[in-house]
Amino acid sequence: MHILVCIKQVPDSAQIRVHPVTNTIMRQGVPAIVNPYDLVALEEALRLKDRTSARVTVLTMGPPQAESALRKALSFGADEAILLTDRAFAGADTLATSYALAAAIRKIRDDMPVDLVFTGKQTIDGDTAQVGPGIATRLGMQLLTYVSRIDRVDLERGEITVQRRAEGGVQVLRTRLPAVITVLEGINEMRFATMPDMFRAARYGLTVWDREAAGIGDVTKIGLKGSPTVVSRVFAPTPRAQKAEIIQTQSEQPDDLVATLLAKMFTKHPPLRAAICPRAVQRT
Amino acid sequence: MTQAPPSSKPAGRRKAELDPRFTSYKGVFVFIEHNAGAIHPVSFELLGEGRKLADKLGVELAGVVLAESDGAAEAFCAEAFFHGADLCYSATHPALAHYRNQPYTQTLTDIVNRHQPEILLLGATTMGRDLAGSVATTLQTGLTADCTGLAIDPDNRSLAATRPTFGGTLLCTILTLNYRPQMATVRPRVMGLPERDTSRHGRIIAEHPDLIEQDIVTKLLEFIPDERRDEANLAFADIIVAGGRGLKRPDNFRLVWDLADALGAEVGATRPVVQAGWVTADRQIGQSGKTVRPKLYIAAGISGAVQHRVGMEGADVIVAINPDPDAPIFDFATYGIVANAMQILPAMTAAFRQHTAAMKKAV
Numbered sequence A: 001m002h003i004l005v006c007i008k009q010v011p012d013s014a015q016i017r018v019h020p021v022t023n024t025i026m027r028q029g030v031p032a033i034v035n036p037y038d039l040v041a042l043e044e045a046l047r048l049k050d051r052t053s054a055r056v057t058v059l060t061m062g063p064p065q066a067e068s069a070l071r072k073a074l075s076f077g078a079d080e081a082i083l084l085t086d087r088a089f090a091g092a093d094t095l096a097t098s099y100a101l102a103a104a105i106r107k108i109r110d111d112m113p114v115d116l117v118f119t120g121k122q123t124i125d126g127d128t129a130q131v132g133p134g135i136a137t138r139l140g141m142q143l144l145t146y147v148s149r150i151d152r153v154d155l156e157r158g159e160i161t162v163q164r165r166a167e168g169g170v171q172v173l174r175t176r177l178p179a180v181i182t183v184l185e186g187i188n189e190m191r192f193a194t195m196p197d198m199f200r201a202a203r204y205g206l207t208v209w210d211r212e213a214a215g216i217g218d219v220t221k222i223g224l225k226g227s228p229t230v231v232s233r234v235f236a237p238t239p240r241a242q243k244a245e246i247i248q249t250q251s252e253q254p255d256d257l258v259a260t261l262l263a264k265m266f267t268k269h270p271p272l273r274a275a276i277c278p279r280a281v282q283r284t
Numbered sequence B: 001m002t003q004a005p006p007s008s009k010p011a012g013r014r015k016a017e018l019d020p021r022f023t024s025y026k027g028v029f030v031f032i033e034h035n036a037g038a039i040h041p042v043s044f045e046l047l048g049e050g051r052k053l054a055d056k057l058g059v060e061l062a063g064v065v066l067a068e069s070d071g072a073a074e075a076f077c078a079e080a081f082f083h084g085a086d087l088c089y090s091a092t093h094p095a096l097a098h099y100r101n102q103p104y105t106q107t108l109t110d111i112v113n114r115h116q117p118e119i120l121l122l123g124a125t126t127m128g129r130d131l132a133g134s135v136a137t138t139l140q141t142g143l144t145a146d147c148t149g150l151a152i153d154p155d156n157r158s159l160a161a162t163r164p165t166f167g168g169t170l171l172c173t174i175l176t177l178n179y180r181p182q183m184a185t186v187r188p189r190v191m192g193l194p195e196r197d198t199s200r201h202g203r204i205i206a207e208h209p210d211l212i213e214q215d216i217v218t219k220l221l222e223f224i225p226d227e228r229r230d231e232a233n234l235a236f237a238d239i240i241v242a243g244g245r246g247l248k249r250p251d252n253f254r255l256v257w258d259l260a261d262a263l264g265a266e267v268g269a270t271r272p273v274v275q276a277g278w279v280t281a282d283r284q285i286g287q288s289g290k291t292v293r294p295k296l297y298i299a300a301g302i303s304g305a306v307q308h309r310v311g312m313e314g315a316d317v318i319v320a321i322n323p324d325p326d327a328p329i330f331d332f333a334t335y336g337i338v339a340n341a342m343q344i345l346p347a348m349t350a351a352f353r354q355h356t357a358a359m360k361k362a363v
C-alpha cells in the first residue's frame, strides 16, 4: 500500500502578533512549524504503515524553506519526501493549491500507484479545510473528511471503512480505494522520532519539483493567476468601543463585589433577570 | 499557500469585467442543511443573511433542499420560506437520504449549473465544508471558507466575505471577481437568527437528480448518534460560565459547574483546559472550538486570547474575573472583577441563588 500525506509548513500562529500601529502581521522571529493538524494525518498514516508495511510519502508545496517540514516528517518515519516549489505557485488560493498538488500526485502515481491520500483537517493559518476536497475532486478519488477512525483497509477488495465525524453523530462509511482522507484533530498522539530516523531525515536527498518537473504546463491554473479569490482587505479585529467597567467596592470583599456587579447588571440589562433559571439536574 | 496569507497577495483590488458567460448568473442560493429530520440552525442564519444580500442586489433568495423524499423536502422548503426564502429548489432521491459527498456534489453542482446563482452560501459545518470544497472545485470557482461576515461590495456588486485568518489574529475580506457563483461557507452562530414568519410562502421548483445508487461508491454502513447533545446546548445557551487555565487545578473547575447550575447555564472552556482534560473537547469555545452567542458569558481565569475571543465576543454581556488588571479580556468584557476566581465564583453562586429564590417568592 502506498499512502501519500500532504503537509504544509505554517507560521506558529500562537506566536503571531499584529503590529499595533500598522495592523500588519509581525512575522519576524515567528517560527515555522508543520501544521499541527497534518501531524495527526501523518501519525495515522504511520500507524497504517506499522500494521500493513505501507509506504508513506510526504508531499508539500511551499517555499524552499518548507524542506524542514519534510525532514520533520521523515524523522517521524515517513519513507519519501517531495517538495513542490516554484515562484509561480506563490499567492495560490485553495483552488490553485489543489491544482498543483493534484498534478504532483498524478506524477507520483505514475511511479507508484497511490492508495490513500491523507491531509490534516485544515491548516492553522488558512483554516479553510478545502484543499483535501479539492484534491479528491480533481483526481476523481472518493473523499472522506473529518475521519476520526480507520476501521479497516481491505487491499484485496480495494476498500476502506472509516468513521467520519458528522453533525450529531458519526458516520461509518465504506468506500473504494484510492481515496482522500482528511483526519480529525486529537485522534492520536504523534510518536517520538527515533535516532535512526532522525539521522536518515537529516541526510535524506529530497525530491524537489518545480512547476515543469511536476508536469504543470498551464500557468493560468496555478499561483495568483489560478486563484479566483482575491484578498481585498486585511485588518485587525476592531476593539470594542469600551473597555470593561471594573467593579470596585470599598471593602473589595468577594460578596460586596458580586452584589455590586449584580445590581449594575440587572439595572442595565433587564432581560438577564429572566434568563436565569437554575437547574436541579445532577451532572456526572 | 492556501487562502489568504495576507502577504501573499496584493491587498489592492483587481479591476475586472465579469466574464460574459457569467453575466446571466443571478440570485442568492442557500444550501439547506438538515440532519435527522431537522434543519441545521446555520441554514436559518444564512437565510437571514442571504435575505439582506438579495435585497441589496434586488434579486431573489432561494433555498436549495436535497432530501430523500418529497414529503421531507416539502417540510424543509416551508421552513425556508418562513425564514425568508422566495423559492426553493427541491431535489429528492433515495440516494440523498444521508449525506455523502458524491451524490450531494453532483446534485448541487447540477442545480447551480442549471439555475446559475451569483452567490451560493453553505454552513461551515462538517457537511457544508465537505460539500462546498467539492462543488467549488467542480465548478472551478472561488470559495471563501468559514466566514464571519458577508456584505455586498458597493463598487462591483461582488460578495465581500470576511473571515478570520491566522487563528483569528487578523480578519480578511475576500472577493471572487471573475467567477460565478461566488461561494462562501459561514460559521454557525455568528449571524443572528431571522424571525420565523409562518405567513410567508414561496414557490417550489422540483429538481430530478440523475442518481443511481449502484454508481455511488461510498456506502453508509451505520450512523452512530452522539449520546450527549451538548453541542447544540452550548451553541444555543443563553448563559455560559467558562473557565480557563487561571483556575489552576482541575478540582477548582467544580466552581464553574456550581455557578452554572445556579444559573441554569452551560459550561464552556478555553483550549488549554480542554487539552489538560479538565472538560471534554465539545466544550471548547473559540477559533478551533465553538462560536457562542449567549446573553451572558462569565469568564473565570481566562486571559482573553484572540483565539478564544472570536468564539464568544458576540455575547450580549461579558463578565470577566481575573486578578491581572492588564489581561486582554478586560479590553472587551462588559464588566470586570479584578480578583481571584476561586473566591468570586462561590460568592456569585450564592448571590445568584439568593436572587432566584427572591424572584420565586415574588411570583
Ligand SMILES: Cc1cc2nc3c(=O)[nH]c(=O)nc-3n(C[C@H](O)[C@H](O)[C@H](O)COP(=O)(O)OP(=O)(O)OC[C@H]3O[C@@H](n4cnc5c(N)ncnc54)[C@H](O)[C@@H]3O)c2cc1C
Binding pocket: A012, A013, A014, A124, B167, B243, B244, B245, B246, B247, B269, B270, B271, B272, B273, B284, B285, B286, B287, B288, B289, B290, B300, B301, B302, B303, B304, B305, B306, B307, B308, B311, B321, B322, B323, B324, B327, B339, B340, B341, B342
Ligand atoms: C491555532 C490555534 C487555535 C486556538 N484555538 C483556541 C480555541 O478555540 N479556544 C481557546 O480558548 N483557545 C484557543 N487557542 C489558544 C489561545 O491562543 C490561548 O492560549 C488560550 O485561549 C488561553 O487560555 P486561558 O485563557 O485559559 O489561559 P491563559 O492564557 O494562560 O490565561 C489564564 C488567565 O488566568 C488568570 N488567572 C490566574 N490566576 C487566576 C485566579 N486565581 N483567578 C482568576 N484568573 C486567574 C491569568 O491572569 C490569565 O489571564 C488557540 C491557539 C492556536 C494557536
